[in-house]
Amino acid sequence: xxxxxxxxxxxxxxxxxxxxxxxxxxxxxxxxxxxxxxxxxxxxxxxxxxxxxxxxxxxxxxxxxxxxxxxxxxxxxxxxxxxxxxxxxxxxxxxxxxxxxxxxxxxxxxxxxxxxxxxxxxxxxxxxxxxxxxxxxxxxxxxxxxxxxxxxxxxxxxxxxxxxxxxxxxxxxxxxxxxxxxxxxxxxxxxxxxxxxxxxxxxxxxxxxxxxxxxxxxxxxxxxxxxxxxxxxxxxxxxxxxxxxxxxxxxxx
Amino acid sequence: xxxxxxxxxxxxxxxxxxxxxxxxxxxxxxxxxxxxxxxxxxxxxxxxxxxxxxxxxxxxxxxxxxxxxxxxxxxxxxxxxxxxxxxxxxxxxxxxxxxxxxxxxxxxxxxxxxxxxxxxxxxxxxxxxxxxxxxxxxxxxxxxxxxxxxxxxxxxxxxxxxxxxxxxxxxxxxxxxxxxxxxxxxxxxxxxxxxxxxxxxxxxxxxxxxxxxxxxxxxxxxxxxxxxxxxxxxxxxxxxxxxxxxxxxxxxxxxxxxxxxxxxxxxxxxxxxxxxxxxxxxxxxxxxx
Numbered sequence: 053x054x055x056x057x058x059x060x061x062x063x064x065x066x067x068x069x070x071x072x073x074x075x076x077x078x079x080x081x082x083x084x085x086x087x088x089x090x091x092x093x094x095x096x097x098x099x100x101x102x103x104x105x106x107x108x109x110x111x112x113x114x115x116x117x118x119x120x121x122x123x124x125x126x127x128x129x130x131x132x133x134x135x136x137x138x139x140x141x142x143x144x145x146x147x148x149x150x151x152x153x154x155x156x157x158x159x160x161x162x163x164x165x166x167x168x169x170x171x172x173x174x175x176x177x178x179x180x181x182x183x184x185x186x187x188x189x190x191x192x193x194x195x196x197x198x199x200x201x202x203x204x205x206x207x208x209x210x211x212x213x214x215x216x217x218x219x220x221x222x223x224x225x226x227x228x229x230x231x232x233x234x235x236x237x238x239x240x241x242x243x244x245x246x247x248x249x250x251x252x253x254x255x256x257x258x259x260x261x262x263x264x265x266x267x268x269x270x271x272x273x274x275x276x277x278x279x280x281x282x283x284x285x286x287x288x289x290x291x292x293x294x295x296x297x298x299x300x301x302x303x304x305x
Numbered sequence: 306x307x308x309x310x311x312x313x314x315x316x317x318x319x320x321x322x323x324x325x326x327x328x329x330x331x332x333x334x335x336x337x338x339x340x341x342x343x344x345x346x347x348x349x350x351x352x353x354x355x356x357x358x359x360x361x362x363x364x365x366x367x368x369x370x371x372x373x374x375x376x377x378x379x380x381x382x383x384x385x386x387x388x389x390x391x392x393x394x395x396x397x398x399x400x401x402x403x404x405x406x407x408x409x410x411x412x413x414x415x416x417x418x419x420x421x422x423x424x425x426x427x428x429x430x431x432x433x434x435x436x437x438x439x440x441x442x443x444x445x446x447x448x449x450x451x452x453x454x455x456x457x458x459x460x461x462x463x464x465x466x467x468x469x470x471x472x473x474x475x476x477x478x479x480x481x482x483x484x485x486x487x488x489x490x491x492x493x494x495x496x497x498x499x500x501x502x503x504x505x506x507x508x509x510x511x512x513x514x515x516x517x518x519x520x521x522x523x524x525x526x527x528x529x530x531x532x533x534x535x536x537x538x539x540x541x542x543x544x545x546x547x548x549x550x551x552x553x554x555x556x557x558x559x560x561x562x563x564x565x566x567x568x569x570x571x572x573x574x575x576x577x578x579x580x581x582x583x584x585x586x587x588x589x590x591x592x593x594x
Contacts, residue, residue, distance in 0.1 A: 200423040207391035208488065209413015210440045218436075222427040299427040301470040 089269040094276070097269035104258075105270075109277055111254040112243050116281065119175050119246075120239035123182025124232065130183060131190035136216070141191070148187070156181050156242065160249040174246035181242040182235045189231025193224025226300060229293040236285040240278055338405030340492050340524035341367040341390070346399035348385055358549040359385045363399070365543050365552060367492065370522040374535040376581065377545025378588050383528045384420075386550065387494050390526070391415050403492060413441070416488035418495045422481035424469035430456065430480050431465040437488030448487070455483055459513075475506040482514070486523070495527045499534070511537060512566055519563045532581045536574060537564065544581065547588045554584060 071091045077083070078090035085093055098105065130148075134141040156177060167173035197220050205215050247256025255274045262270035348360040359382040367373045375383055388394045390401050392412035401409045408414045416437060424433045434452045439445065456465055459479045461472075469477055478498060485493050499507045511534055518525065518538070529535050535542050536558060544554040558577070560568050568574050 198423065200419050200421050201425060203388070203391075203393060204417060204419055204423050205440070206393055206412055207388075207415060207417040207494075208437050208440050214440055218440075219425070222425070225427075297427075299468040299470075 086266040086268050089272060093269045094272040097267070098273040098276070101270060101273070105273060105277070108253055108255050108258040108274075109281070111251075112240070112247065112256065112278075113281060115171075115174055115178070115243040115246065115254060116239050116285070118171070119178025119243060120182060120236065120285070122175055123179040123239060123242075124186050124235055126179050127183035127186030127231070127235070128190060128228075130187040131194065134187075135191055135194045135220075145191075148184070152184055157245055160245065164250050169250040173249070174243070174251070177246045177249075178239055178242035181238045185231040185234040185238065186228070187231075189234075190224055190228045193227025194220045196227070197223050225297050226293075229289065229297065232289050232293075233286055236289050237282045240282045240285060244278055337369050338402075339366045340369045340371070340403060341365075341526060342402045343386070343390065344400055344402075346386065346389060346396045346401070348382070348389065348394065348396050360389075360396075361549040361551040363550060363552055365526075365555075367524050367526050369404075369491075369524055371541070372518060372525045372527065372539050374527045374529055374539040374542045375545055376529060376532065376535045376542050376585070377550060378547050378585060379530060380548050381545040381588075382548065382550030383545065384496060387417070387496050387526075387528065390494060391417055414490060414492070416485045416490040416493045418481055418485040418493065418498050420497045420500060422469070422474075422477040424477055424480055424484075426469055429466045429468060430461060430472065433469065433480055434483045434487055436484055437490070441489050443489060452483075452487055455487060456480075459483055459517075474502055475510060478502060478510060479513070486517075486521070492524045492526070495525060497528050497530070500530075507531075507534075514538065515564060515566075530585075532578055532585065533569060536577055536581070537566070537569060542581070544584050545588075547591060553588070556581070 075090045075092060078088060083090075089097070134144060159180065160173075160177060163173035163176055167176060201219055201223075202215070205219055210218070243254070244256040244259070247254035248260060251257045255278055259271050259274045262268075262274070343366070344364045346360055346363045347358070349356050349358045351357075363382075363386060365373070365375070375386070377383055385394065389396050392408070392410050392414065395410050399409075400407055403414055424430075425436065428436070431449070431452055434456065435445065435448055438448050453465060456462055459482075461476060461480060461483075464472060464476065469480070472480065478501075482495075482498065485495070499510050502510060515538055527535070527538060539558055542556045542558060543552050544556065545551065546553045556577070559573070560571075
């Protein structure tokens with residue numbers, strides 16, 4: 053518990069300091085609220101609009117929680133397929149890397165044309181941003197099995213399937229989880245972008261609405277909630293990792 | 306290439322319990338076929354235009370329940386030989402047979418203990434020890450009880466559920482050895498199992514292995530570059546040349562079993578040790594030229 057506090061207080065102090073300077077700067081230079089509201093104004097705004105913000109947050113959360121598992125699942129399936137079929141990996145892996153140069157936001161209008169304004173184009177967008185980190189991390193993990201252990205398995209007469217389930221898959225978990233953590237944060241971002249392109253609820257939609265009304269404080273509230281959602285999702289993945297990869301020696305200095 | 310020496314001291318065959326290695330005698334006495342017979346193995350690795358000959362016409366035999374060592378300078382192709390016996394690599398020439406059956410290039414015929422313990426970090430000590438049987442699809446319930454008893458016997462009692470990183474180097478090595486010992490395959494290949502350990506732990510493990518083996522006679526092929534270790538444990542030693550590896554000398558070790566560590570002080574032991582050391586030195590200096 054003590055070491056936990058030791059870890060947490062430096063960033064905490066930094067955040068508090070940052071908010072304090074922000075607040076003082078806003079009051080000292082008399083910055084207009086529509087341009088940059090102070091932390092106090094943002095806090096007040098969040099309290100005033102709590103009910104509507106909550107409904108929008110719930111919508112974004114729902115979208116994230118549908119999109120993230122689907123995106124992760126697609127990423128895992130791609131990784132497993134390409135790992136088990138090396139010729140397919142040789143053919144598709146470069147294209148996969150290349151595909152990430154297409155900005156997801158540029159695809160958004162196309163997705164609307166193809167899939168309309170419903171849930172589907174949004175899920176597709178989240179999947180597109182989520183699957184890549186998972187797929188690349190899982191493929192890397194699967195391919196980097198310890199050579200001595202691999203030799204042992206082969207000499208002991210292990211089948212391809214046994215090598216996969218007993219060596220490659222468990223060995224890839226640490227790498228997979230670093231991909232999952234990146235994907236988790238991407239998922240929230242993907243949901244917000246998806247709401248920009250066409251939605252009647254959600255934090256993305258709320259931000260657009262408040263921006264056009266120059267309610268900059270509300271935009272900041274939305275940003276803060278997005279950050280919080282990402283953090284919570286990240287923390288859940290990290291906890292899951294801690295439990296599933298408990299066999300790994302902890303890196304204590 | 307290889308020639309028999311009479312173990313230095315004893316002339317009479319009486320002190321040679323492991324039996325002579327000449328094929329004529331074997332057929333005459335109607336013995337079991339050898340647990341492992343490697344004959345005429347050669348291997349060359351080619352990378353681009355350069356090629357390295359790693360093994361040159363290697364032949365050796367491990368009789369059932371015999372402890373045989375390969376002693377050689379580093380880089381004499383010992384590990385490649387193991388890979389060929391284990392079916393990981395195909396030899397350019399020669400055959401591997403076990404119990405009279407050709408198994409060249411077949412996997413899953415041997416029980417293997419690598420140089421590094423290579424325990425699976427996500428498996429508990431107990432599950433690691435059970436791995437070989439699990440791969441062969443053996444029933445697990447009885448094997449678990451047996452493995453628990455063995456873990457206690459080798460000083461790993463209470464560590465059944467511990468992950469490998471919680472064990473010391475010597476304990477990991479013992480677990481890796483147990484994994485090989487409990488494997489369903491009869492022939493064990495031990496690839497310099499103690500080379501990563503400190504001197505004290507090492508001599509400890511040698512004594513431990515000697516005792517354990519004499520109780521549970523398995524057919525063992527043991528790679529080492531430690532002369533004393535080879536002499537203490539083996540019934541026969543094949544001395545390998547430097548690259549390309551080939552059998553230079555075959556030495557039958559006359560000491561009766563059960564052996565105790567005290568034999569390392571006997572004049573016979575010291576004489577054999579000197580002889581082997583000289584051969585090794587010659588090989589190393591040849592390598593340098």
